[in-house]
Amino acid sequence: MAEAAKMQVSDEVAIQITGMNKWYGQFHVLRDINMTVQRGERIVICGPSGSGKSTLIRCINRLEEHQQGQIIVDGTELTNDLKNIDKVRSEVGMVFQHFNLFPHLTILENLTLAPIWVRKVPKKEAEETAMYFLSKVKIPEQAHKYPGQLSGGQQQRVAIARSLCMKPRIMLFDEPTSALDPEMIKEVLDTMIELAKEGMTMLCVTHEMGFAQAVANRVIFMDQGQIVEQNEPKEFFNNPKSDRTKLFLSQILGH
């Protein structure tokens, strides 16, 4: 907690969402989402399954289209304009629940592919950057293996390093630890905590409440496609206001 308070949040706006609505066919998944993320903020989004939390962060890099409202990421509005979408995607890193590494490429190739083809970085430089981030997630010795040879925790750390190689300004995490064995969760969370300490703007969908208390400066609780409550972690956990939040917290912290 003390550490979280030390981390700086600037006044600059990183993500601005206003009046955003999304439907899957007739189903109204996201309802009137309004949210501002400052640069350097670390936000944890939680909520029961089906509450739209994954859909929300997938809208931020346009893996999902929204039908109404406005999403501005890093000063670029997300519309059907492909140029804007590619620009936003190269600025926003994303880590998936199931890692989604490319199984036909080595770890090093996984890390250098996007920098080389999207950022046009020379191969040698891209490899140096890749090795730097691999050491940062503490698995430089795995560089020439294939994803299938790594454990789940290692794969997720590679996935984080892969996103970091694009030097993103914002990182999105979509339940990064849900597919991992308990003993591997810690190594991934440690990597994420380190990233948070360096001042990365992070949005993280997770049920790891320990992580939320350690690094988040804001917790957002969603239910039925709406933001039900948001607050500082301390207030959020100790003194939830809405009944829905109380029920949810009692269910996940109950035992």
Place this chain on the structure above:
Amino acid sequence: MSETHAQTVTFVRETMLPPVAPPLGERGAVKWLRANLFSTPLNIALTVIGLLAVYWLISSSLPWWLNSVWNASSLGECRQIVAANAGEGATGACWAMIRERWHQFLFGFYPPSQWWRPILAFGLLFGALAPVLFSGQKRNLTIVLGAVLVFLLVTLTLAGTPGFPFALAIALVVGMLALAQVQPGKLLWFTLIYPALCFWLLWGGSVWAPIVAMAGFGILYAVFRLASPLIGLAPAAGAGIVVAVLWWLYADKAAVGVLHGILPLALQSINSDQFGGFLLAIVIGVTGIAFSLPIGILLALGRQSDMLIVKTLSVGFIEFIRGVPLITLLFTASLLLQYFLPPGTNFDIILRVIILVTFFAAAYLAEVIRGGLAALPRGQYEAADALGLDYWRAQRLIILPQALKISIPAIVSTFIGLFKDTTLVAFVGLMDPLKGVTQIVRADINWKGIYWEPYIFVGVIFFVICFGMSRYSMYLERKLKTDHR
């Protein structure tokens, strides 16, 4: 109770046991026989029946093989020799027919003085394939090119190749061998020019015809490169295709005429109706395989596209071509296509057949590749998107390498099917090795009545080629296996 329990729980080993070989019945040949052939009464019965069937097959066909005759000038003479050697009523194969007519099975009615041209084209085919099949692998490239060099030295000498082309061909292969040692990647350039070279070698005519035709592709690429920053990728590709087609339709003939006037370099022209046998099958098969894969990939991507018109056209094309028998398409090629073309155009029959065979295979490949695309988890597409890769890069770097790898067995099956289907061109009057040439041979009064031998001969060659493809696909699957499941 508690005492015995304590005894069974506490236990300390004092001597370690050395490893011992498994019992006699559980190892080596005995175990293998027991496990695979004689495990149950039913299996014993089936094994015995199987062995009897094999014995019957061999005992009844072996004399026919052993009594083979290689030197004779007619089927009657063959039979006399068999009767003289093995007694009245004995059967024997008459391979003398192959000895006399092998060239028709291989070349059809291609003029004997020009046989060196298809032979050279065939040898160089492997030189062109190797950089694709074994990209950048110095050792394999050297082996293949070395084999090509030996093959060409022997066969070109036997075919009585004129000195100048002979020297040129050998110099070319030696040059490629040298290049393979230094920069194996550069060999792909030979693969690019090979189609034009092969066309010129086989059909002859002015050397400028294939060069000017290839220039059309150069123009396509130049227009695409110049226009793509201005009007975007897809319109630029369209504009390039339009300009290239205009070039082929209107400027091609004139340019060939002018260039030929300046430097008249030409080979004797060979008409398409002189092609036959495996020359024809391989020309159609290899061209069909080479062009159907990229078309099939585009169709598969088109079928998955969000763009309505692209999707409708792809689906329509695939469903129409797949829904019609190949023979129908071949008849279309031989008869109907002429009606749709401007009067006076003489569109070569082999070329027409190749185009339709290619389309036919492409429609099947499109569905095979679509299966591979569908087998990829959605996460792969999302990860590629999330990294900011655009559609074509994501397809080329992430999606297609994996989808094609999944589809390798089915793709190669389609290729093998295509190659065997080339025999169907017999129905439009071309001399395929199976029906066309065999019929010609059997129409000869000397060989009338010969039955098994030509089919076995052709069948063996087909088998060798198809088996080779199948083996290569297995090698490729092993090489690309990186998922460690």
